[in-house]
Amino acid sequence: MAFFTTFTILLLLVVLSNLAESRFDKYYVPLWGQNHLSVNPQGTQVQLMMDKSSGAGFRSKLEYGSGLFHIRMKIPDKKTGGIVTTFYLTSAPDYQEPGNHFELDYEFLGTNGTVQTNVYDNDGGHREESFKLWFDPSKDFHTYEILWNSHQVVFTVDKIPVRVFKNNTARGIAYPSKPMHIEASIWNADWAGKVDWTQAPFTAYFQDFDFYACSTQGDDVSRCDSGGYFWNGRNYWELNSQQKQLMQNYRRLYMIYDYCSSPSTRKEECSLNV
Numbered sequence: 001m002a003f004f005t006t007f008t009i010l011l012l013l014v015v016l017s018n019l020a021e022s023r024f025d026k027y028y029v030p031l032w033g034q035n036h037l038s039v040n041p042q043g044t045q046v047q048l049m050m051d052k053s054s055g056a057g058f059r060s061k062l063e064y065g066s067g068l069f070h071i072r073m074k075i076p077d078k079k080t081g082g083i084v085t086t087f088y089l090t091s092a093p094d095y096q097e098p099g100n101h102f103e104l105d106y107e108f109l110g111t112n113g114t115v116q117t118n119v120y121d122n123d124g125g126h127r128e129e130s131f132k133l134w135f136d137p138s139k140d141f142h143t144y145e146i147l148w149n150s151h152q153v154v155f156t157v158d159k160i161p162v163r164v165f166k167n168n169t170a171r172g173i174a175y176p177s178k179p180m181h182i183e184a185s186i187w188n189a190d191w192a193g194k195v196d197w198t199q200a201p202f203t204a205y206f207q208d209f210d211f212y213a214c215s216t217q218g219d220d221v222s223r224c225d226s227g228g229y230f231w232n233g234r235n236y237w238e239l240n241s242q243q244k245q246l247m248q249n250y251r252r253l254y255m256i257y258d259y260c261s262s263p264s265t266r267k268e269e270c271s272l273n274v
């Protein structure tokens with residue numbers, strides 16, 4: 001009996017400490033639209049609501065220099081254009097109109113299941129690649145991940161790599177080299193279609209707030225290259241052949257827009273990220 005009691009208490013402690021590990025307020029703070037953001041009592045799920053008056057967003061407390069970032073997300077289930085649900089890393093300071101900066105984005109354009117990724121490479125961006133998904137992102141939670149180390153940036157959806165952006169500084173192409181923080185938000189944008197406000201409010205859900213990353217103080221990210229962090233290890237320098245195959249198949253079947261495929265939007269790095 002005593003054994004079981006001790007065992008149960010230990011188990012409970014383990015479960016509680018795991019929960020505490022992934023609590024929203026350990027890693028994140030509300031950024032804007034506070035009255036449209038709510039956290040469940042356990043701190044394990046956040047809900048961002050968009051109506052005609054406002055959307056909402058949150059950000060990580062810290063700035064980072066490398067990491068394997070992820071979140072679980074479920075986008076609004078009411079079908080509309082124009083509502084953008086996001087999870088991204090950015091070097092742009094809060095409340096400042098971003099100019100030239102680094103940014104790595106997941107953006108759902110409307111709620112019909114099109115997800116766009118974008119990279120700002122110390123510039124104004126316009127490296128959009130859009131994809132359909134093999135699931136309905138409004139029905140269940142799925143994991144959206146961004147690996148960032150000194151070798152490559154990899155966007156991964158439920159462990160399937162969908163996009164790679166490599167460090168090609170040796171060939172004169174910029175690569176994220178400033179501290180970035182995480183943001184997630186829901187907002188509306190004309191370029192993402194027309195919002196059907198009769199269906200408002202639109203609600204997105206987020207879970208799994210812990211991630212692996214090296215935090216920075218000041219502007220130096222070089223400390224975060226340390227091989228002591230697993231995401232900087234050799235297996236993370238390049239996709240393995242199985243991952244490359246997965247990515248190729250996925251892109252062939254599901255990519256619906258690629259800035260690299262038109263001469264007017266193509267950039268230098270396009271031939272180097274394969």
Ligand SMILES: *[C@@H]1O[C@H](CO)[C@@H](O)[C@H](O)[C@H]1NC(C)=O
Nearest residue numbers: 149150167169170175176177
């Ligand atoms: C990019 O790679 C070069 C080596 O080719 C390395 O010296 C540099 O630190 C890397 N840049 C970043 C920002 O990680």
Ligand SMILES: *[C@@H]1O[C@H](CO)[C@@H](O)[C@H](O)[C@H]1NC(C)=O
Nearest residue numbers: 081082109110112114192193
């Ligand atoms: C989804 O919405 C986006 C933005 O409005 C649009 O570009 C795309 O064609 C839509 N896709 C489908 C399958 O309706």
